[in-house]
Amino acid sequence: MGRLIAIVGRPNVGKSTLFNRLTKTRAAIVNDTSGTTRDRQYGKTEWNGMEMSVVDTGGWVVNSDDIFEGEINKQVQLAIDEADVILFMVDIKGGVTDLDEMVASILRRSNKPVIVVTNKDDNNEGIYAEAEFYSLGLGQPYSISAINGTGTGDLLDEVVRKM
Ligand code: GDP
Numbered sequence: 001m002g003r004l005i006a007i008v009g010r011p012n013v014g015k016s017t018l019f020n021r022l023t024k025t026r027a028a029i030v031n032d033t034s035g036t037t038r039d040r041q042y043g044k045t046e047w048n049g050m051e052m053s054v055v056d057t058g059g060w061v062v063n064s065d066d067i068f069e070g071e072i073n074k075q076v077q078l079a080i081d082e083a084d085v086i087l088f089m090v091d092i093k094g095g096v097t098d099l100d101e102m103v104a105s106i107l108r109r110s111n112k113p114v115i116v117v118t119n120k121d122d123n124n125e126g127i128y129a130e131a132e133f134y135s136l137g138l139g140q141p142y143s144i145s146a147i148n149g150t151g152t153g154d155l156l157d158e159v160v161r162k163m
């Protein structure tokens with residue numbers, strides 16, 4: 001498959017929105033209801049002449065936190081196994097949640113390059129919240145707005161550096 005970027009994170013942080021932006025498709029279903037991405041979606045993107053594949057992870061079942069945790073675990077493990085660079089997406093507005101901490105602890109134990117992506121920074125105020133997400137122990141967060149595209153160029157520059 002070549003170079004692969006995996007987008008992981010708890011439901012509703014904006015993974016599918018970023019996937020759609022990177023791959024310029026509507027293949028990944030974006031919805032206000034958690035759990036709408038039924039399966040892993042693969043697409044292609046290109047940045048500065050580098051072709052890369054992207055996988056949007058999902059398959060969430062929304063009935064209970066236990067199922068959530070098991071499912072997220074599985075998706076993060078798959079990402080660690082198959083991806084070259086992992087985008088760990090969080091919601092800058094919500095602060096660090098227990099599920100974010102769980103994902104971070106799995107990723108910290110892997111040897112894969114991880115970029116923390118603080119999404120929903122629509123008004124470029126991310127700098128004020130990034131410190132909290134820096135505490136996840138996975139490096140300096142990159143703030144973006146998957147909806148309006150702010151910050152995605154800098155993020156892709158970093159992805160290419162880590163490939
Ligand atoms: P996923 O569950 O992580 O795949 O999240 P989705 O991509 O389905 O997005 C969940 C919700 O967050 C949707 O209502 C999106 O429109 C919204 N969303 C995604 N990215 C952004 C963003 O950059 N800013 C804002 N304000 N909302 C966003």
Ligand code: MG
Pocket residue numbers: 015016017028029030036037057058
């Ligand atoms: Mg999704």
